[in-house]
Amino acid sequence: MLYCLGKGLFFLSKKVMDHFSNPRNVGVIENPDGVGYIGDPSYGFDLELYIKVKDNTITDAKFKAFGCATTIATVSMVSEMLEGRSIEQALDISGEEIAEALDGLPPSRMRSAELGHELIESAVNDFLQKKGESKLIQTV
Numbered sequence: 001m002l003y004c005l006g007k008g009l010f011f012l013s014k015k016v017m018d019h020f021s022n023p024r025n026v027g028v029i030e031n032p033d034g035v036g037y038i039g040d041p042s043y044g045f046d047l048e049l050y051i052k053v054k055d056n057t058i059t060d061a062k063f064k065a066f067g068c069a070t071t072i073a074t075v076s077m078v079s080e081m082l083e084g085r086s087i088e089q090a091l092d093i094s095g096e097e098i099a100e101a102l103d104g105l106p107p108s109r110m111r112s113a114e115l116g117h118e119l120i121e122s123a124v125n126d127f128l129q130k131k132g133e134s135k136l137i138q139t140v
Contacts, residue, residue, distance in 0.1 A: 019072070062079060
């Protein structure tokens with residue numbers, strides 16, 4: 001699908017458009033084990049990720065997001081990718097892996113995938129802090 005943003009035109013995959021039009025796992029988890037937040041109103045995004053963890057495995061992930069089509073699609077995909085993964089496996093999810101799971105993103109939209117990775121780190125850091133872990137993941 002052709003998408004226009006400002007001066008540039010680019011194509012978005014059917015999977016990106018599906019996750020944007022029908023985002024998965026939207027909402028808030030009551031009593032989450034970890035909450036990630038990143039946002040920058042000057043760039044037009046505000047993202048929250050909620051995770052539930054049992055035996056070091058993410059059992060549920062939900063999100064709230066305000067942003068462009070690729071950002072919303074990215075966080076929707078992240079919420080699906082997290083479920084069933086250990087904390088360590090979740091941290092290994094890269095921006096490139098998120099983009100691949102969405103059947104690619106235009107180079108000008110890869111920042112959205114990196115935001116997905118940063119959001120995972122933020123939620124995991126919150127989880128580790130709540131557990132009393134002293135070693136936190138360094139976020140960008």
